[in-house]
Amino acid sequence: MKEQKTIQVKDKTFAISVPQDELKLQIKRIADQISHDYAGLQPIFLAVLNGSFIFAADLLREVDLPCEISFVKLASYQGTNTTGSIREIIGLNTDITGRPVIIVEDIIDTGLTMVHMLETLKGHNPASVDVCTLLLKPSKLQVELDVRYCCLEIPDDFVVGYGLDYDGFGRNTKDIYTLIQS
Ligand code: 5GP
Numbered sequence: 001m002k003e004q005k006t007i008q009v010k011d012k013t014f015a016i017s018v019p020q021d022e023l024k025l026q027i028k029r030i031a032d033q034i035s036h037d038y039a040g041l042q043p044i045f046l047a048v049l050n051g052s053f054i055f056a057a058d059l060l061r062e063v064d065l066p067c068e069i070s071f072v073k074l075a076s077y078q079g080t081n082t083t084g085s086i087r088e089i090i091g092l093n094t095d096i097t098g099r100p101v102i103i104v105e106d107i108i109d110t111g112l113t114m115v116h117m118l119e120t121l122k123g124h125n126p127a128s129v130d131v132c133t134l135l136l137k138p139s140k141l142q143v144e145l146d147v148r149y150c151c152l153e154i155p156d157d158f159v160v161g162y163g164l165d166y167d168g169f170g171r172n173t174k175d176i177y178t179l180i181q182s
Helices: 020-037 053-062 112-122
Strands: 006-009 012-018 044-048 068-078 085-090 100-108 128-136 149-153 176-181
Touching: 006 176, 020 053, 020 128, 020 149, 044 053, 044 112, 053 068, 053 100, 068 112, 085 112, 100 112, 112 128
Parallel strands: 044 068, 044 100, 100 128, 128 149
Antiparallel strands: 006 012, 012 176, 068 085
């Protein structure tokens, strides 16, 4: 899609807020940090679907390390004999026992999804786990979370594009857009 100042996704209008050049710059900055911090190691990146697929693809191409990537989803369902829900990671087809893991997320809002992901990952006994997110809304965080790698902090607005969707649409833009009219 060509760069546009505003876009229409279904019934909503969005205005450009993070242009692709800025995204590229910030992703390179974070990739360089990861390459530096993980020198001598072989991390496995766990990219959380669906929203992180474009970010993960661009990030990995800038990381200068021997590494692996797996695309995962966090599934949550109600068990029969338990109170509360059971969570499992779908798509994890590599043994991460004793491995350094980097979770790749599109956006952290309240942080609850990431907390559940970290808790579930613990059961797989990785050597270490770091969090890498494209976007973070600091004013929305409801939990204490150590986000080691963050490309951009944004205000508390709804965004689409570059992998992020509104009701399944709007993922296929090169820039990120913010909701201006609901
Ligand atoms: P959290 O558990 O941190 O509140 O929510 C994280 C998830 O909510 C993200 O992975 C994403 O799916 C969704 N989300 C939160 N904020 C936004 C936003 O501004 N735009 C889009 N498209 N999704 C969002």
